[in-house]
Amino acid sequence: MRKLEIINKVSSQTGIDKSDVQETFEAVLITIKEALKNNDSVYIRGFGTFSNKRRAKKIARNISTNTAIILDPHYVPHFKPSKIFTTLVKENNKIV
Template sequence: MTKAEVISEISEQTGIPKEDVSVTVEAFFTIVKDSMAEGNNIYVRGFGSFVNKKRKKKIARNISKNTAIVIDEHFVPSFKPSKMFIEKIKESNKVAEANN
């Protein structure tokens, strides 16, 4: 499902015009990105958490030049679903059908 499809679905379910929903969805994503860039995590009860995960410093290989590369410690954004979210997916017949 794309962002445009999410906006359309919210608009249909709530009766709010797509333009207003689009502004709200864009604002949500902007707030999440800006907040995480400042080092904050976002917790949405019943949905999940947007968290910054620390990746340790490691040595990787550039196979084309056969040299070692040092990748410094850094943070990457991650999403951790809530238990309710996970249970909803586990109970879904459509997910099971799609994966068979």
Template sequence: MRKADIITNIADKTGIPKVDILVTLETFFKEVKQTVFEGETVSIRGFGSFTTKKRAAKKGRNIKKNEVVHIPEHYIPTFKPAKEFMIALKSVKVKEGPTT
């Protein structure tokens, strides 16, 4: 499902114009990104938490040139689903299909 599909589904269920939903959704995404960039956690009860994890510096290898490459420490975004979300997901048969 793409963002456009989510906007259409919400508009169909609520009667709110798609433009208003788009603005709200984009603002939500910007707020989550900004909060996570600042190193804080965004917790949505019953859904999950957005946060960052620190990856330690390590040595990698460029196999084409057979060189050791230093990979500096960095942060990656993570999402941890809420317990209620995981319980609900386990009780539903998820339809599998193409992921693209």
């Protein structure tokens, strides 16, 4: 499901105009991005937590030139789903 499909579905379920839903959805995404940029975590009860994870310094290899490069420590965005969300997905997606 893509962003536009989410906007259309929320609009049809709530009766709110698509442009208002899109504006609100964009504001939520921007708020989450800003929080992560400031190294804050975002907790949404029943859904999960957005946070940053630190990656350690390491040596990698540039395969096109076969040279070693050093990757400095850095942060990457991370999402940890809540137990409720994880259980919901597990129960509805049984492998047959």
